[in-house]
Amino acid sequence: MAKAHPPTPPRAHYQKIKDHLVRDMARGRYPPGALMPSEAELVVQFGVSRMTVNRALRELNDSGMVNRVQGVGTFAAPMNRLASTLTIRNLHEEIEARGHQHHAVVHLKRAETVTAALSPRMGLPVGAPVFHTLIVHFDNGVALQCEDRYVNPARAPGYLEVDFSQITPTQYLLQVAPLWQAQYAIEAGHATRKEARLLGISVAQACLIVQRRTVSRNTPITCVRLVHPGALYTLQGQFKP
Amino acid sequence: MAKAHPPTPPRAHYQKIKDHLVRDMARGRYPPGALMPSEAELVVQFGVSRMTVNRALRELNDSGMVNRVQGVGTFAAPMNRLASTLTIRNLHEEIEARGHQHHAVVHLKRAETVTAALSPRMGLPVGAPVFHTLIVHFDNGVALQCEDRYVNPARAPGYLEVDFSQITPTQYLLQVAPLWQAQYAIEAGHATRKEARLLGISVAQACLIVQRRTVSRNTPITCVRLVHPGALYTLQGQFKP
DNA sequence: CAGTGGTCTAGACCACTCG
DNA sequence: GAGTGGTCTAGACCACTGT
Known part of the structure; x- marks a missing residue:
C-alpha cells in the first residue's frame, strides 16, 4: 500500500497535507501557538513517507504558517501579521x-x-x-x-x-x-x-x-x-x- | 561514496548547490533566460542524489530566481524586478x-x-x-x-x-x-x-x-x-x- | 523517442530538546 | 533516554516537451 499514484494533476500528497493542516488551522483546531501533529503522526495518518510529510511542513514553515523547532515540534504560527510579497517593478x-x-x-x-x-x-x-x-x-x-x-x-x-x-x-x-x-x-x-x-x-x-x-x-x-x-x-x- | 555527512551546521548540500548557481548567475555565466544545468547534470557534478538537486532548484524556482518548465529545462530568471516581503504588522x-x-x-x-x-x-x-x-x-x-x-x-x-x-x-x-x-x-x-x-x-x-x-x-x-x-x-x- | 522536471518511497544518520 | 525536526540516498513512476 501507499503507492506513488497521484503524479501531478489530481493533487500531490504533500499538497493535500498542506491543505488539510491549513483547513484545520482555519477551523480553530490549531489556535496560534498550538502544537501541531509531528511528522511521524502525519506519516501514519496519511500513509505517506516522512519525506513527503516533511516537505509539506517545511513549505508551511517557509511561508510562515507554522513555526518548527528542531527537537521540540511544529507550532501553529500566530498569524498576527500579514506578510505580502511587494514587487517593486521597473x-x-x-x-x-x-x-x-x-x-x-x-x-x-x-x-x-x-x-x-x-x-x-x-x-x-x-x-x-x-x-x-x-x-x-x-x-x-x-x-x-x-x-x-x-x-x-x-x-x-x-x-x-x-x-x-x-x-x-x-x-x-x-x-x-x-x-x-x-x-x-x-x-x-x-x-x-x-x-x-x-x-x-x-x-x-x-x-x-x-x-x-x-x-x-x-x-x-x-x-x-x-x-x-x-x-x-x-x-x-x-x-x- | 556520497554519504550523508553534513547534517546541518557546515552547510547542507542543497544549500551549496543553490549558492553555487546563484554565484554563477551573479557572475554572468547564466544571463537572464539562459538554460541552466539539468538536474541530471548537477547530480553528477555534485555527487548527490536527484532529490537533493531537485530541492535546490525547486527553492530557487519558488523564490523566483529561476524558471522551471517541465519537459524543457531550468532557465535563469530575468531578475528585472525586485520582490520583497512586506510585512504589515499589527x-x-x-x-x-x-x-x-x-x-x-x-x-x-x-x-x-x-x-x-x-x-x-x-x-x-x-x-x-x-x-x-x-x-x-x-x-x-x-x-x-x-x-x-x-x-x-x-x-x-x-x-x-x-x-x-x-x-x-x-x-x-x-x-x-x-x-x-x-x-x-x-x-x-x-x-x-x-x-x-x-x-x-x-x-x-x-x-x-x-x-x-x-x-x-x-x-x-x-x-x-x-x-x-x-x-x-x-x-x-x-x-x- | 530521449530528455526534462514533479513526485514519491523506505530506509538512514544526525542534531537538537526535553525530562 | 525518547522524541523531535534536518538532511540525505538510490532507486522509482509519471507527465510533459521537444525532435
Missing part, C-alpha cells in the same frame, strides 16, 4: 504594461564627491567619488516619479555613459550588479522645492516617497530617493495564506 | 515592540446599512447590515493612525461587543476569521477634514494611506482605510536574493 516595464508611453528627462548626470550627509547612507568615505543623477520619469507625458540617485562608481564604472532616456538606471544597475540586497522605506511626505518644480506640482501636494539602499556582495551599489505625486502612484499587493 | 504589537505605549480611542462603533458606494468594496448588497468602527490609535499619546473600518456581520457577529481599547480590530478579526486573503493599496494623500480633526493634524499634511480589503473563504470580512500622518509612519522592508 518603472519602465510598469508603464508599458499599462499600455502607456514612458519617457525620461535627465536633469543631472555627473560625478561628485561624497558629503558628510551622504556618507552613512552610501557607506562610502567623505570625499570619495560618487555618481549622481536626477531624472524625472513621465507616463504619457505626466510626471510620475522624480528619481534622485547616487551610485558607487566602483560597482558601475560606466554609469555616466549610459543614455537614461533609453534605459532606466534600475535596469542598467541590475545588469552590471545583479542580485541585490535592498532596504527600503516607504512614507508619505512632501517634495522639496526643486523636486516640486521638476514634477510640476506644488510643494503642498502629498507625495509617496520611497528611499532604497542597495548592496551587492557587501559593497554598496546605490541609494535612491523616489518621489511620486500622491494619487498618481499606488503600491499594490496581495496576501494569500 | 499596530499594537509594533508600538509595544518600540517600547512605547499604545492606546486607542473609539469614536464610532455601530451597525449601519451598506450604501451604494460601499457595496462594491465590501462585496455586500446595498441595504445589507454592516458594522462600522472609527478608531484612532496613539503611540505614546501621539495620534498615529485613523482606522475607518467596515466589517461583515456574518463573519464577525460579536464585533460590536469587543472592547477596542484592549484589543485592536485586526487582532480580533484574525481570531474569528483567520487565514485572510487581502488586497491592499498604499498611496500618499490627504486626510479628510474629519480625519484631520481626529488626528489633530492639518488637512494639508501629507498622509500615508493604506486601503485593505480582506476575504476569507470567499466571503468578504472587512475593508479598512488607514490614515497615517506622514513622517510618523514608515513601511520598511528588505529584499534578499
Whole structure:
C-alpha cells in the first residue's frame, strides 16, 4: 500500500497535507501557538513517507504558517501579521504594461564627491567619488516619479555613459550588479522645492516617497530617493495564506 | 561514496548547490533566460542524489530566481524586478515592540446599512447590515493612525461587543476569521477634514494611506482605510536574493 | 523517442530538546 | 533516554516537451 499514484494533476500528497493542516488551522483546531501533529503522526495518518510529510511542513514553515523547532515540534504560527510579497517593478516595464508611453528627462548626470550627509547612507568615505543623477520619469507625458540617485562608481564604472532616456538606471544597475540586497522605506511626505518644480506640482501636494539602499556582495551599489505625486502612484499587493 | 555527512551546521548540500548557481548567475555565466544545468547534470557534478538537486532548484524556482518548465529545462530568471516581503504588522504589537505605549480611542462603533458606494468594496448588497468602527490609535499619546473600518456581520457577529481599547480590530478579526486573503493599496494623500480633526493634524499634511480589503473563504470580512500622518509612519522592508 | 522536471518511497544518520 | 525536526540516498513512476 501507499503507492506513488497521484503524479501531478489530481493533487500531490504533500499538497493535500498542506491543505488539510491549513483547513484545520482555519477551523480553530490549531489556535496560534498550538502544537501541531509531528511528522511521524502525519506519516501514519496519511500513509505517506516522512519525506513527503516533511516537505509539506517545511513549505508551511517557509511561508510562515507554522513555526518548527528542531527537537521540540511544529507550532501553529500566530498569524498576527500579514506578510505580502511587494514587487517593486521597473518603472519602465510598469508603464508599458499599462499600455502607456514612458519617457525620461535627465536633469543631472555627473560625478561628485561624497558629503558628510551622504556618507552613512552610501557607506562610502567623505570625499570619495560618487555618481549622481536626477531624472524625472513621465507616463504619457505626466510626471510620475522624480528619481534622485547616487551610485558607487566602483560597482558601475560606466554609469555616466549610459543614455537614461533609453534605459532606466534600475535596469542598467541590475545588469552590471545583479542580485541585490535592498532596504527600503516607504512614507508619505512632501517634495522639496526643486523636486516640486521638476514634477510640476506644488510643494503642498502629498507625495509617496520611497528611499532604497542597495548592496551587492557587501559593497554598496546605490541609494535612491523616489518621489511620486500622491494619487498618481499606488503600491499594490496581495496576501494569500 | 556520497554519504550523508553534513547534517546541518557546515552547510547542507542543497544549500551549496543553490549558492553555487546563484554565484554563477551573479557572475554572468547564466544571463537572464539562459538554460541552466539539468538536474541530471548537477547530480553528477555534485555527487548527490536527484532529490537533493531537485530541492535546490525547486527553492530557487519558488523564490523566483529561476524558471522551471517541465519537459524543457531550468532557465535563469530575468531578475528585472525586485520582490520583497512586506510585512504589515499589527499596530499594537509594533508600538509595544518600540517600547512605547499604545492606546486607542473609539469614536464610532455601530451597525449601519451598506450604501451604494460601499457595496462594491465590501462585496455586500446595498441595504445589507454592516458594522462600522472609527478608531484612532496613539503611540505614546501621539495620534498615529485613523482606522475607518467596515466589517461583515456574518463573519464577525460579536464585533460590536469587543472592547477596542484592549484589543485592536485586526487582532480580533484574525481570531474569528483567520487565514485572510487581502488586497491592499498604499498611496500618499490627504486626510479628510474629519480625519484631520481626529488626528489633530492639518488637512494639508501629507498622509500615508493604506486601503485593505480582506476575504476569507470567499466571503468578504472587512475593508479598512488607514490614515497615517506622514513622517510618523514608515513601511520598511528588505529584499534578499 | 530521449530528455526534462514533479513526485514519491523506505530506509538512514544526525542534531537538537526535553525530562 | 525518547522524541523531535534536518538532511540525505538510490532507486522509482509519471507527465510533459521537444525532435
